[in-house]
Amino acid sequence: MTLKICNTMSGEVELFKPRVKNKVTIYVCGPTVYDYSHIGHGKTYMSFDLITRYLEYKGYDVKYVVNITDIDDKIIKRANESGMDPLELAKKFEKTFHADMHALGIKDADVYPTVSGHIPEIIEIIQTLIKKGFAYVVDGDVYFTVSKVEDYGKLTNQTLDAIKSGARVGVDERKQNPADFALWKNSKVGEPRWSSPWGEGRPGWHIECSAMSTKYLGQQIDIHGGGRDLIFPHHENELAQSEAYSGKKPFTSYWLHTGFLTINGEKMSKSLGNFITIIDLLDKWDAEVFRLFILSTHYRKPVNFTQKTLKHQKQSLQRIYNTVDNLRLQIQNAQELETPDKMEEELQKQISRVKETLINAMDDDFNTPKALSEFYNLIKIGNKAIAAKMSKSTLTKVLNTIMEIAHVFGLLEKKREIKALPEEIQILIKERDMARNRKDWKKADEIRLKLKSMSIILEDKPEGTQWRYQE
Ligand code: AMP
Numbered sequence: 001m002t003l004k005i006c007n008t009m010s011g012e013v014e015l016f017k018p019r020v021k022n023k024v025t026i027y028v029c030g031p032t033v034y035d036y037s038h039i040g041h042g043k044t045y046m047s048f049d050l051i052t053r054y055l056e057y058k059g060y061d062v063k064y065v066v067n068i069t070d071i072d073d074k075i076i077k078r079a080n081e082s083g084m085d086p087l088e089l090a091k092k093f094e095k096t097f098h099a100d101m102h103a104l105g106i107k108d109a110d111v112y113p114t115v116s117g118h119i120p121e122i123i124e125i126i127q128t129l130i131k132k133g134f135a136y137v138v139d140g141d142v143y144f145t146v147s148k149v150e151d152y153g154k155l156t157n158q159t160l161d162a163i164k165s166g167a168r169v170g171v172d173e174r175k176q177n178p179a180d181f182a183l184w185k186n187s188k189v190g191e192p193r194w195s196s197p198w199g200e201g202r203p204g205w206h207i208e209c210s211a212m213s214t215k216y217l218g219q220q221i222d223i224h225g226g227g228r229d230l231i232f233p234h235h236e237n238e239l240a241q242s243e244a245y246s247g248k249k250p251f252t253s254y255w256l257h258t259g260f261l262t263i264n265g266e267k268m269s270k271s272l273g274n275f276i277t278i279i280d281l282l283d284k285w286d287a288e289v290f291r292l293f294i295l296s297t298h299y300r301k302p303v304n305f306t307q308k309t310l311k312h313q314k315q316s317l318q319r320i321y322n323t324v325d326n327l328r329l330q331i332q333n334a335q336e337l338e339t340p341d342k343m344e345e346e347l348q349k350q351i352s353r354v355k356e357t358l359i360n361a362m363d364d365d366f367n368t369p370k371a372l373s374e375f376y377n378l379i380k381i382g383n384k385a386i387a388a389k390m391s392k393s394t395l396t397k398v399l400n401t402i403m404e405i406a407h408v409f410g411l412l413e414k415k416r417e418i419k420a421l422p423e424e425i426q427i428l429i430k431e432r433d434m435a436r437n438r439k440d441w442k443k444a445d446e447i448r449l450k451l452k453s454m455s456i457i458l459e460d461k462p463e464g465t466q467w468r469y470q471e
């Protein structure tokens, strides 16, 4: 199956066709850096991490850009409250953002451009928009003229009239149309400022993404993403500006938006004060536990965060690691098959089938919950192969497939030292097996307790007894 992606613009799942064969350009709106990042940000950037990892896995050469909004009203407000320079405050939280992303195992984008580093590019676009009649200057501010764009509202499928009436509350009288938005703002006292043809000022919010995506990815990009709160007005406005600037070249082929991470059913956000920072999360939970949590819901859907769910994910992660550890151990001692064995042949075929189903799920708009359930099927197959003491080639095939997919998911990246079980423990496990076979439950329980005191936990499964180190 080939990759299909749900495009917010059409609301449909569409066949993915990049503009240039085998290459994908992707732009995701980055954070406004005025505070520590919370796990809602973590959800969005981890979702795009999974998407870019999968695109790379499919063989695409991916160019991925995430901007850093380091000039913004909220940054200025916070800086004034704390007596800091706004750009210094932004620099501090830009650094913590990167540290948080690394701690979550999120791969770096190719470029993380900042607004403050792209003022000339922004001014150039605004000048062109004014020249083309898409923008006007009022007292040092510059506004975009939405009514000049015939198809304004096409991303959200709204008419200009509907948008206009929505924007009417507290409207600035100097605007020609209530839905017009600022491209450049005259800076007030104490605000960061740059010289421009319209006086000293700073860029409005939306224009930065048109400028930075154009600079790093060209006037047309394959995928544009962000959280779903950005669809309107941010992406609608970016789209209008970019196409006005380029002369109607379709700006983005596929618009992807992530669902919110919620807490008690409400969007996690700084303004609601219901947030958990990534630092706090990682104090308690491993990054891969959070990754399993993110994988278990489709990127477009909301997901509610609870400690209970994370506890469940932690157990699942432990089971995955145990299987991988056991596979590695058993491979060290396993024999090669001399003659093909029907059961092994069947299991090997099953591995290929499960992998194919998993890939099909990812091809279907990155359906990670379905793909994850297939991944658990691979783990089950691994356990079966261990319990049946299968050959080196079967064990290796299942282990390699698990690791290949884990890499796409960004899981199992932790280095683990796989120690062979001491002989004494191996003997005890065998003795317990024998005791169980002769239904000597008392003896079997004694051995189980003895192993527990040595930090070895036994789990009796239909496919056989498995062991793991105690957490
Ligand atoms: P911000 O710094 O608020 O501009 O957010 C940066 C990115 O994180 C945007 O794409 C937001 O849509 C996304 N985001 C913010 N809060 C959440 C949340 N609770 N769940 C998912 N994504 C979020």
Ligand code: ZN
Binding pocket: 028, 029, 030, 209, 234, 238
């Ligand atoms: Zn943006």
